[in-house]
Amino acid sequence: MIREPLIFEISDEGKRAYALPKLDIPEKKDVLQDVRTRKDIEGFPQVSEIEIVRHFTRLSQTNFCIDIGFYPLGSCTMKYNPKINEKIASFPGFSHSHPFSPEELVQGNLEILKTTEELLSEITGMDAFTLQPSAGAQGELVGMMLIRAYLEEKGDPRKIVLIPDSAHGTNPSSAHLSGYRVQEIKSNEQGTVDVEDLVRAMNDDVAALMITNPNTLGIFESDIKKICAIVHEKSGFVYMDGANMNALLGECRPGDMDVDVIHLNLHKTFSTPHGGGGPGSGPVGVKKVLDPYLPIPVIERRKDSSLYFNLDRPKSIGRVQSFYGNFLVVVKALAYILSLGPNGLKEVAEIAVLNANYLRKSLEGEYHLKYKTPTLHECVFSDKFQKEHGVQNIDIAKRLIDFGVHPPTMSFPLIVHGALMIEPTETESKKDLDLFIEAMKRISKEAQENPEVLKEAPHTSYMRRLDETKAARESVLRWRPEEKEAPQNKE
Amino acid sequence: MSYISLSDRDKKEMLARLGLSSMKELFTSIPDSIKLNRDLNIPDSKTESELVSHFKDIADRNMDQNYLSFLGAGAYPHVIPSVVDYLASRGEFVSPYTPYQPEVSQGTLQIIFEFQTLLCQLTGMDIANASLYDGASGAAEAVLMAHRLKRKSKVLLAGLIHPQYKEVIHTYTRNLGIRIEEVGFSSDGFVNDADLQKKIDAETSVVITQSPNFVGVIEDLESISKTAHANGALSAVVISEPVSLGLLDSPGNLGADIVTGEAQSFGIPQSFGGPFLGFMACSKEFIRQFPGRIAGETVDVEGKRGFVLTLSTREQHIRRERATSNICTNQALCALRATIFLETIGKEGIRELAWHNVQKANYALEECVKISGIEKKFSGAFFNEFVLEFGKPVEDVNIYLKEQGITGGLDLEKFYPELKNCVLFCVTEIHSKENIDRLVRTLKEALNS
Incomplete structure (x- = not known):
């Protein structure tokens, strides 16, 4: 494969890939008064159109992606991204719309937002949603701020947020950004929240418990109602990280578990593409009591059934994002929900759980499974057996690349040493699951017979380790021109 | 429509392998008391063609696409070369996750590295990150970063920062013991220097300024940065219209310590406000407090150059509550679009693009102020946005424009009560002379009716 240089290395003076039409108005040289302008930006690229196209096409070919193969990245829900949703989001009526267009001229957009809020409320059993957060982490921040705003109004924002030791790193980080101190709750031997530890930790200083359900081990927190009751008894709130909502669609709803706030990841559960790291969307759902604190604007319906952005919400925590969040991502998620319908969504959860359990069953024994508790949409193995031969999770992960599979999530959750977290999602075929199982078994055999081949993996990819x-x-x-050091910086 | 790949036989075989006879048994860990036990009350499934006609109907209800628009204010209409859509819709870019496995993610990683370089070149800074959510949260992250660096309680915000960015800064800082004060603006549309001098003190972490500011005026960043530094504060600059960087001296060259903003202008459609593209760049001495993902250069075991995500000990998945930001998923695909856009437009193109914006906007302003009942509000030099003061309420004028098929400018009174009858217009390279002349003719009718 051709090794693609940086664009700056193939750039040459005077080449162009785009031209603007000639100015059709009289040009005036002095319009900028005495404003300081710059000379040409040194090192800025100059290439032809075919060079651009080849540059990005060649680079694209070095990426693994869902459209190429199995991507069992635990906790990321790497399901197939339906192409029709991309097409719908690219309708000019949506993509060319200016966010400050008069409301009466963008009723279609408001309808999209309002409908999505209502459908997500039904799917999760919550009372109201905001679609403003751009990603799960921003959703967490909003959720914690809502809780804090409520408690503050009652006179005491409290000091502590409880978070299980199996949680995503964003949970403690978001709690911290909301002005809280984080206290860890231990997992028990079943891999779920240790209720006794929670009872000990819960007091009047605790604002909330942030819980992921099913948790990052793929285990459903069966005591969830009891857990909520313990927190509620001390007037705290339960925040549910809904990253794993894929496992629950149509089966049960966080609202019915007595959870107070939840965020969803539209780029996980609702199939919008991850795009190499974003954009995502992290809607937040709340029970009625927290509704007044939702970020502004809130979409409401007038008597004549027209929709408008309500900014008059005195208790609102304010905005977390300019305009209305990642609107086009919401369009794609809505298209997904409407294409699947109630039966389709339920089927998503069923098959996601079936696929994950099929993998678990097929690899149990070959790989160490720390927690034997039943799991839903994902399972977490470890490298414990392979370590006896000097092979670590990273070696297993990198070797999978040679078999045409993306590595699973590694070294997370933190409570499983040498973790390999596998989430197949519902869109994979049995054939692909079987290929993965076969690859994992072969790797386990290689660990015993020829560990070197694993430690040096991958062997076939564009880049080695x-x-x-x-x-x-x-x-x-960053790239810098060769002849001079730091040509245009102030130092 | 269903996207499941298992046949009925597969399902049966797989259930049998698990020793189960029904799907229901997969969910025994969920207590019956919280099972839904009914269908979700949402509309029935739709096929692809039903979906298309459903969404076509909704999109058609957005009448704004049929209007000639002069709205900007943080979301700008610009040309998008056709290669941007063509290349950015490749599955290899759209459907991977964050490039945590560099051996199979070199495309994404090299593009982030190129994006970082382009942003450094434009802003005149040493380092840039892989993206943030949008300009507003970028501004908030800049305030938080400056606060971590200086550990002082006060932040000074220029009054003419995008009002929504200001709101987001307030939201992000509200629980962190940071005091925010606003610096007023002068009658010619700049940061009011006397007010800045009065409010800045030894307790100030950072002065944060937008340029071109919300009313389009290009700020004197050098003077503001000097004032900040003389008082031991940092100078942070917000850019909501980065096309301006093709022509204006870079913030880095004018003394900025942190540059953040919104890069929607670079190949990303207006999209009713999102997804957009936040960015951040800074001096390398601040790297430890820098938020967001960063790609760096390295080699593989064979010595070949490659790229990886690096310095991740700043990030939430390693540092948890002590991370520099809680951001995880960012706006990678938008950053890819911006990279394709900038590399396509190129060195001459970015300068020309900026120049066309200045020219068109100035032409529009000059034509507008010939109309009696219209005054230029601010005298400062501007980029592609300017403020007009009407002799009557903006709403009345906009109603007339709308009847004539034009979306007028943004009524500023909603954001700045003191700017009564003032309206913000944006004119870019996409507006032809004919478009501008039509606006001017219609404004004349509106003002004189």
Whole structure:
């Protein structure tokens, strides 16, 4: 495969890939008064159109993606992204719409937002939704701020947020950003929240418990109602991280578990593409009591059934995003929900859980499973057996690349050492699951017979294993022209 | 429509392998008391063609697409070269996750590295990250970063920062013991220097300024940065219209320590406000407090150059509550679009694009102020947005424009009560002379009716 240089390295003076029409108005040289302008930006690329197209096409070919193969990245729900949703989001009526267009001219957009809020409320059993957060982490921040705003109004925002040791890193980070101190709750031997530990930790200083259900081990927190009751008894709130909602669609609803706030990841459960890291969307659902605090604007319906943005919400925590969130991502998620309908959504959860349990059953024994508790949409193995031969989870993960599979999530959750977290999702075929199982079994055999082949993996990819220590130590974070050091910086 | 790939036989075989006879048994860990036990009350499934006609109907209810628009204010209409859509819709870019496995993600990683470089070149800073959500949360992250660096209680916001960015800054800082004060603006549309001098003190972490500011005026960043530095504060600059960087001296060259903003202008449609593209760049001395993902150069075991996500000890998945930000998913695909856009437009193109914006906007302003009943509000030099003061309420004028098929400018009184009868217009390279002349003719009718 051709090794693609940086665009800056193939750039040459005077080449162009785009031209603007000639100015059709009289040009005036002095319009900028005495404003300081710059000369040409040194090193800025100059290439032809075919060079652009080949550059990005070749780079694209070095990426693994769902459209190419199995991507069992635990907790990320890498399901197939239906192409029709992309087409719908690209309708000019949506994509060319200006966010400050008069409301009466964008009733279609408001309808999209309002309908999505209502459908998500029904799917999760919550009373109201905001679609403003751009991603799960921003949803968490909003959720915690809502809780804080409510408690503050009651006179005491409290100090502590309880978070299980199996939680995503964003949970403690978001709690901290909301002005709370984080206290960890231990997992028990079943891999679920230790209720006794929770009872001990719960007091009048605790604002909320942030819980993921099913948790990051793929285990449903069966005591969820009891857990909510313990927190509610001390007038605290239960925040549910809904990253794993894929397992629950149509089966049960967080609202019915007595959860007070939840965020969803439209880019996980509702199939909008991950795009190499975003954009996502992290809607937040709440019970009635927290509704007044939702970010502004809130979409409401007038008597004549027209929709408008209500900014007059005195208790609102304010905005977390300009305009109305990642609107086009919401369009795609709505298209997904409407294409599946109630039966289709339920089927998503069923098959996601079936696929995950099929993998678990097929690999149990070959790989160590720390928690034997039944799991839903994902399962977490570890490298414990393979470590006896000097092979670690990273070696297993990298070797999978040679078999045409994306590595699972590694080293998370933190309570499983050498974790390999596998989430197949509902869209995979049995054939692909079987290929994965076969690859994992072969790797386990290689660990015993020829561990070197694993430690040097991957062997067939565009790049071999990369030196991450060197990257951090040398911190080369941008290209610079060769002849001069730091040509245009102030130092 | 269903996207399941299992046949009935597959399902049977797989259930049998698990020793189960029904799907129901997969969910025995969920207590019956919280099972839904009914169908979700949502509309029945739709086929692809039903879906298309359903959404076509909804999209058609957005009448704004049939109007000639002069709205900007944080979401700008610009050309998008056809290669942007073509390349950015490749599955290899659209359907992978965050590039945590660099061996199979070099495309995404190299593009982030190029994006970082382009943003450094434009802003004149040392380092840039892989993206943030949008300009507003970028501004908030800049305030938080400056607060971590300086550990002082006060932040000074220029009054002419995008009002929604200001709101987001307030939301993000409300629980963190940060005091926010606003600096007023002068009658010519700049940061009011006297007010800045009065409010800045030893307790100030950062002065944060937008340029071009919300009313389109290009701020004197050098003077503001000097004032900030003289008082031991940092200077952070917000850019909501980055096309301006093709022509104006870079914030880095004018003394900025942190540059953040919104890069929607670079190949991303207006999309009713999102997804957009937040960015952040800064001096390298601040790297430890820098939020967001960063790609860096390295080599593989064979010595070949490659790229990886690096310095992740700043991030939430490693540092948890002590992370520099809670951000995880960002706006990667939008950053890809911006990268394709900038590399396509190129060195001459970015300058020309910026120049066309200045020219068209100035032409529009000059034509508008010939109309009696219209005054130019601010005298400062502007980029592609300007404020007009009407002799009558903006709403009345906009109603007339709408009847004539034009979406007028943004009524500023909603954001700044003191700017009564003032309206913000945006004119870019997409507006032809004919478009502008039509606006001017219609405004004349509106003002004189």
